[in-house]
Amino acid sequence: MIHVDVALRRGAFQLDARFEAPEAGVVALFGRSGCGKTTLVNIIGGLLRPDRGRIAIGDEVLLDTAAGRCVPAEGRGIGYVFQDARLFPHLTVAANMRYGLARARGRSQAIGFDELVTLLALEPLLERRPWSLSGGERQRVALARALLAQPRLLLLDEPLASLDAARREEVLPYLEALRLRLRLPMIYVSHAFDEVLRLATHLVVLDAGRVAAAGPLSDASLDPALTSIVGPTAVGAVLDGHVLARDPDTGLTRVRVAREGELRVHTASARAGERLRVQVLARDVILSDRPPEGLSVRNALRGRIVTIDPLPDDVRRALIDLDGARVVAHITRDAVAALSLRPGAEVWALVKAVSLRSHAFPAE
């Protein structure tokens, strides 16, 4: 486990964050700008010393202020990809990459120079200088440089934040490939939830210096704390499932998302058995108190209401259990009354196939 429990005060800002995350997969550290995400990763990386705290990866304690222990950044073996890449301007791309490699003394080599060059398509860039690279290219080089130092944990501080949408696509697929190739835990800082959806397996939500929610993405994505940060239109359940079959005539793909639950998703392509991540936005879910008939909606899943909580402006947030998979629905107070919805009630959750966003999310 990665164990983090730190506190730091800087003027009016107070960080007091505590979370645990598995030593595998991608932990998304998510929150608004200014909530303390960068401060927190700087503390984990050893670039900033907290007033108080403890950081451990597995058995190894990197920081324990109570015991007076603080391993310096250069001794932590934690890689860091900065938002602004921070390539060394006096060195070529290849020399930048070798900088970390030359200092990875003693650590077993998980990935080599040539493999990273292939994996991140760096061959044409090797002899170039950092200033001649595009933003996306810079981040790929920064990624390779950090990985060649053979870290045991990789921190990525909004590596895509300074890139436009097209440039993001120059980096995101490579991050997805690395997630699968390396059994390396990563902490990925972001304020863009779509990036979290693409990469994360675990979510830590930071709000005003405190951890508002934490857990596996499928659970944490249902946390009410997320609603105010992501916004009511972008919040929803994240379901990891696998493709049962795709009907080439209709373009509908059947995805198994729970023990029995099955969603029909409109996808351009999908292979049976492939793992698919589906986001069910809360505002797209319709609830019915009886099996629907004569509707165009392709998904009608039977489930039970777990909780109903108030949201601002007379909106209610219903959490529905669909035989193991959970989704949330944002509905009006009026609808709750009209259908006499209450915890424990049986409902059918309806979602249009075209409202569902999905992308391949292979398991490690």
Added chain:
Amino acid sequence: MGFTPAELDALRLSFAVAARSVLLALPFATWIAWLLVRGRFRGRFVLDAFVHLPLVLPPVVVGYLLLVLFGRRGVIGGWLYDSFGIRLAFTTAGAALATAVMSFPLMVRAMRLSLEAVDRGLEDAARTLGAGPVDRFFSITLPLMLPGILAGAVTAFAASLGEFGAVITFVSNIPGETRTLPLALYTAIQTPGGDAAAARIAALSIVLGFSGLALSEWLARRLRRALGHA
């Protein structure tokens, strides 16, 4: 316009003194620049003022102080002579020391500016890649300071070629030992019928000054390109 052997000797000596002076001052200037930019200690202002003193003091005063400190019977000079047999007063080495002290503030100033411009974030990046403090300094900070170090060295070299007051006070005006170009010019002016020689040496000094500035500009441009600020 033929130069006499004595004038060529003065030219050679000027270069020898300036080169030694720059080599002597470089490591100290780098260290002081580091302290002034990165150091967090009491008395930084005092150190700053002390380093800049030669800029505002009359050179003769500096020469006099050097004589007091580094002369045969001076506190440091006496110890150097007794322990190592090193004599500074009235020697070429002494001339190099005097020019080094006089050009020191110029060197520190240039280095300081370039060190202030070094992005601390790059040093942080080096830390996360496993580089310790000394490693970081030599692999990242020093190369990035290079334009300033070079500019400082060239400026100090040019200033050393022309240093007069401190040199003549500390090491006198000995042909072949401490008589650099400005001292040779001074001697020529003092000598009856030395007008032609004085003009030749003055012209030579101007040419040297121009070449120095041109070289410095050319090097700075090349370095900027190498460092990726093209």
